[in-house]
Amino acid sequence: MSATTTLPDDDHASxxxxxxxxxxxxxxFCYLAAYLDRINVGFARLQMLDDLGFSEATxxxxxxxxxxxxxxxxxxxxxxxxxxxARLWIAxxxxxxxxxxxxxxxxxxxxxxxxxxxxxxxxxAGFLPGVLFYLTQWFPSQRRxxxxxxxxxxxxxxxxxxxxxxxxxxxAAHDLHGLHGWQWLFLLExxxxxxLGILAFWCLPDSPRHARWLNEQERATIDAVxxxxxxxxxxxxxxxxxxxxxxxxxxxxxxxFSILLTAYALGFWxxxxxxxxxxxxxxxxxxxxxxxxxxALIGMxxxxxxxxxxxxxxxxxxxxxxxxxxxxxGSTFFTHSTWATVLLFSIAQxxxxxxxxxxxxxxxxxxxxxAAATGFALACSLANIAGLVSNSVMGFAMQLSGQAxxxxxxxxxxxxxxxxxxxxxxxxVVNR
Numbered sequence: 001m002s003a004t005t006t007l008p009d010d011d012h013a014s015x016x017x018x019x020x021x022x023x024x025x026x027x028x029f030c031y032l033a034a035y036l037d038r039i040n041v042g043f044a045r046l047q048m049l050d051d052l053g054f055s056e057a058t059x060x061x062x063x064x065x066x067x068x069x070x071x072x073x074x075x076x077x078x079x080x081x082x083x084x085x086a087r088l089w090i091a092x093x094x095x096x097x098x099x100x101x102x103x104x105x106x107x108x109x110x111x112x113x114x115x116x117x118x119x120x121x122x123x124x125a126g127f128l129p130g131v132l133f134y135l136t137q138w139f140p141s142q143r144r145x146x147x148x149x150x151x152x153x154x155x156x157x158x159x160x161x162x163x164x165x166x167x168x169x170x171x172a173a174h175d176l177h178g179l180h181g182w183q184w185l186f187l188l189e190x191x192x193x194x195x196l197g198i199l200a201f202w203c204l205p206d207s208p209r210h211a212r213w214l215n216e217q218e219r220a221t222i223d224a225v226x227x228x229x230x231x232x233x234x235x236x237x238x239x240x241x242x243x244x245x246x247x248x249x250x251x252x253x254x255x256x257f258s259i260l261l262t263a264y265a266l267g268f269w270x271x272x273x274x275x276x277x278x279x280x281x282x283x284x285x286x287x288x289x290x291x292x293x294x295x296a297l298i299g300m301x302x303x304x305x306x307x308x309x310x311x312x313x314x315x316x317x318x319x320x321x322x323x324x325x326x327x328x329x330g331s332t333f334f335t336h337s338t339w340a341t342v343l344l345f346s347i348a349q350x351x352x353x354x355x356x357x358x359x360x361x362x363x364x365x366x367x368x369x370x371a372a373a374t375g376f377a378l379a380c381s382l383a384n385i386a387g388l389v390s391n392s393v394m395g396f397a398m399q400l401s402g403q404a405x406x407x408x409x410x411x412x413x414x415x416x417x418x419x420x421x422x423x424x425x426x427x428x429v430v431n432r
Contacts, residue, residue, distance in 0.1 A: 012225065015218055019138055022213060024150045026196075026203055027131055030094060031154030033193040034127055035267075036162040037101040037120070040189050042268040043166040043286070044104075044182035046275065051180055054110060057396055062113045063268055067384045069121030074381035077126025078133060085206035086134045089126070091197050096123035098193030105183035129380045132360050137207055138222065140229035141361065142308065149304030149357035156300065156353060159267065159293030162189070167286025251421045252362060253382025258321070258418035259359065260386035261411045262328060262352045266292065266345055269394055273345070277338040288342055295346035299354025307358045314427060317355045318419045324351035325415040332408050352415065362425070 041048075041063055049059060081089040100120045107113045131151065139147050169188055170181030179187075205211040208222045270289045279285055299320070307316040327348040334340035363379060393407045 012221065015221055016139065016143060018218075019208075019214075019222070020147060020150065022211075023135075023138065023204070024147060026199070027135075027151050028154040028157070030090070030193075030196050030200065031128070031131070031151060032158045032161070033094070033154075033196055034097065034124060035155050035158040036189055037097060037124075037193055040101075040162060040166055040185055041104075041117075042271050043163075043170060044185050046271060046285075047170060047174075047180060047182040051182070052108065052113075054113070058110045058113075060394060060396065062110070062117045064390070065114050066117045066121035067386075069118040069123075070125045071121075071381045071384050073122050073125035074129065074384070075378055078129050081126060081130040082133070086130065087201055087204040087206050090130065090134075090204060091200040093124060093127045093130075094193050094197030094200060097127075098190045098195075098197060100190075101193065102187050102190030104186040104190075105179065132363075137226070140225050142229075142311065144361040145304045145308035145313075145357055146301075148360050149300045152357050152360070153297050153300055155263075155356070156293040156296035156349070159270075160290045160297065163271075163286040163289035163293065164283065165189075165286070167281075167283040171281070171283050248425065249363065249378050250382065251424065252359070252379040255317070255359060255418045255421050256379055256383030257386045258411075258414040259352055259356060260383050261390045261414050262324060262348060264386060264390040265394055265407065265411055266349060268390075270345060273335075273341055274338065277336055277341055279338060288338070291342050292346040292349040296349035296353035299350030300357055303354040304357035307361070313358055313362060314422050314425060316358045317422045320351035320355040321415045321419045321422070324348045325412040327351070328408050328415070329412040 045059055048054060049056070054062075077089075077093070097120060100116065100123050104113075104116055104120075107116060132148065135144065135147055135151065166185055166189070169185050172181075173179070173184035173188075174181035176184065208214060208219050211219070214222070270292065271285050274285050274288050279288065303316055303320060307313055310316075324347070327344045331341060331344040331348070334344065390407075390411070393410065
């Protein structure tokens with residue numbers, strides 16, 4: 001690596017800052033739109049159940065079936081992204097899920113609801129692991145904690161923005177032009193995904209080699225830095241079967257399973273929990289659901305930056321998991337207090353969601369190439385079984401007892417159990 005072909009080391013930070021500003025904000029907005037289309041059904045529930053005569057169990061199953069389609073197509077979708085390129089595949093994902101999400105306004109029966117949710121999950125499959133794999137082609141491992149945190153703030157932002165927005169749409173547009181508020185919700189919140197899908201085709205280069213906004217020296221520098229990073233990987237594996245049959249990948253799937261149990265329980269059901277404390281106005285519910293998401297946003301940035309700064313991954317996951325589990329379990333004692341509920345959920349979100357960027361920096365520390373694409377997707381597929389479990393368990397718990405206490409304790413125990421899996425990961429590998 002000569003000075004004539006690459007930038008000096010002192011200029012690496014400015015180069016990666018340039019790449020960050022070019023890619024990450026756009027991808028963050030895409031993730032925001034994706035997650036909003038995934039969880040807005042939790043707000044729609046406040047009106048859908050009465051309007052359509054759905055039971056709690058019917059709704060919970062429909063919310064969960066999203067993840068069946070998601071799980072089945074996660075690995076094939078990520079392999080397709082690697083084959084055809086990020087630009088085309090991410091654009092395809094966003095266009096199809098935006099259209100299907102908007103079509104939810106046409107639902108009349110439980111069967112229609114269940115089928116549409118399944119295909120919505122199939123359409124979105126591969127987006128998150130695909131973007132995570134895509135980022136490994138631009139940033140070395142020591143920068144990924146913060147970069148993934150910046151990308152994934154789209155998750156809490158979807159609730160910060162989407163909560164008040166969803167509540168306002170359902171209240172202000174109810175019975176407008178003959179449509180219920182929940183129907184306007186699906187229509188209006190599906191449109192940004194469609195628009196971003198069109199923009200993705202023009203805005204996302206497939207790799208540094210295809211980025212017109214980089215000069216040849218900058219491309220060479222990124223290639224050199226990534227090559228050095230790959231060379232430092234201990235016995236890195238790159239074949240499909242290395243990603244699929246790797247025990248660490250399956251362990252990561254188990255850890256992420258616990259993360260998503262918490263994320264989906266709060267993401268889908270928080271409007272219901274807050275309503276149960278005595279708040280009835282949809283807009284006020286939306287504002288209150290935004291507070292835990294603000295906490296999650298702060299947690300992601302703080303924990304991701306701390307993990308990169310200390311070059312430590314495991315304890316930056318374990319400690320937040322334990323605190324989050326205590327907050328989840330503690331919330332069951334304050335089901336009639338609005339502010340206690342919001343506070344405890346804010347702590348849980350800040351800790352559990354805050355550890356997500358650190359978690360997603362792990363697969364690329366021992367996998368590369370096709371194995372990395374497979375490993376990212378397989379871990380996400382295994383984890384998204386939590387969507388089926390979380391929503392179904394919560395739906396049946398609410399229908400049987402009218403409370404979610406037993407389900408919340410189950411989720412807290414899963415967080416503690418997954419902390420043991422984190423301990424089992426080799427520190428010398430994942431702390432790179």
